Amino acid sequence: MNGKKPRGVLIAGNWKMNHTCAETEGFFSAIEELTRKTPLSPEAKSGLKSGALGALIFPPMLSLARAAQLAEKAPFTFEVGAQNVHWERKGAFTGEISGPMVAELGLRWALIGHSERRQYFGETDETVRKRCESLLAQGFQVVMCVGETRAEREGGKTEAVLARQIEGALPKKGEGAAAFLDGQLVIAYEPVWAIGTGLTATPQQAQEAHAYLRGLLRERFGSFAAEETPILYGGSVTPENIDSLLACQDVDGGLVGGASLKPDGFLALLSAGGRASKG
Ligand code: PGA
Numbered sequence: 001m002n003g004k005k006p007r008g009v010l011i012a013g014n015w016k017m018n019h020t021c022a023e024t025e026g027f028f029s030a031i032e033e034l035t036r037k038t039p040l041s042p043e044a045k046s047g048l049k050s051g052a053l054g055a056l057i058f059p060p061m062l063s064l065a066r067a068a069q070l071a072e073k074a075p076f077t078f079e080v081g082a083q084n085v086h087w088e089r090k091g092a093f094t095g096e097i098s099g100p101m102v103a104e105l106g107l108r109w110a111l112i113g114h115s116e117r118r119q120y121f122g123e124t125d126e127t128v129r130k131r132c133e134s135l136l137a138q139g140f141q142v143v144m145c146v147g148e149t150r151a152e153r154e155g156g157k158t159e160a161v162l163a164r165q166i167e168g169a170l171p172k173k174g175e176g177a178a179a180f181l182d183g184q185l186v187i188a189y190e191p192v193w194a195i196g197t198g199l200t201a202t203p204q205q206a207q208e209a210h211a212y213l214r215g216l217l218r219e220r221f222g223s224f225a226a227e228e229t230p231i232l233y234g235g236s237v238t239p240e241n242i243d244s245l246l247a248c249q250d251v252d253g254g255l256v257g258g259a260s261l262k263p264d265g266f267l268a269l270l271s272a273g274g275r276a277s278k279g
Helices: 021-037 042-050 061-072 099-104 115-120 125-137 150-154 158-169 177-181 203-221 223-228 242-246 263-278
Strands: 009-014 053-058 079-082 109-112 141-146 185-189 231-234 253-256
Touching: 009 231, 009 263, 021 061, 021 263, 042 053, 042 263, 053 109, 053 263, 061 079, 109 125, 125 141, 125 158, 141 158, 150 158, 158 203, 185 203, 203 223, 203 231, 203 242, 242 253, 242 263, 253 263
Parallel strands: 009 053, 009 253, 053 079, 079 109, 109 141, 141 185, 185 231, 231 253
Antiparallel strands: none
């Protein structure tokens, strides 16, 4: 292994319920200004150009359209996606948004199964599975989150929880293989105890969980799917700790909340992604 990331590196920002349209505009103009003053590193630039490095953000729904327009004019390829999308394409589902609504904005990325959706909004493995199946069928790139709580980790249940979440949410063995072959699925390992707490998993804890998840994908969908599927780490990732996480063999990027909100922080995460993608 020469250190180069075989699946590239994806830096994804989960903005959660942060950044109004005006603040989203501020974010993109600061990205423009900062990269004009201090250009991105050559590794990050060439990674973003070749696709070895990806930049992605999930703004809140009302800022999505504005972010989509601004991302088109960004100084580098910047993908934008929705934080949550219903499985039905339309209908009587007050407060929800559908895949066609997101696709109409020219967007192809969706985040599903985040632990905050599971904890606060009644999301279950079953509803994650419905979203996952429907969005893959609609051609979306799907980032699906899994992760154990502190009590589950302390009770030695981490692997059982991850297995249940993967088993419960992904298409049945054989059935969804096409989606994997098309590279439509990304898994995000986000230990609940690390989200927004400042308690990052150690690189060893992250690597163990990622290797376990990759093993589950291998059992279920075969080696090709397991080797092709990026697995991101999320939970208190910062520009200071991301290098050590990306150094882990099975960590293919970060799903970052707090540290992705500031333009300089996001650019610092991208620089780290550039270093890792170059190997
Ligand atoms: P955090 O959030 O980086 O603020 O811990 C990560 C996430 O919930 O995706």
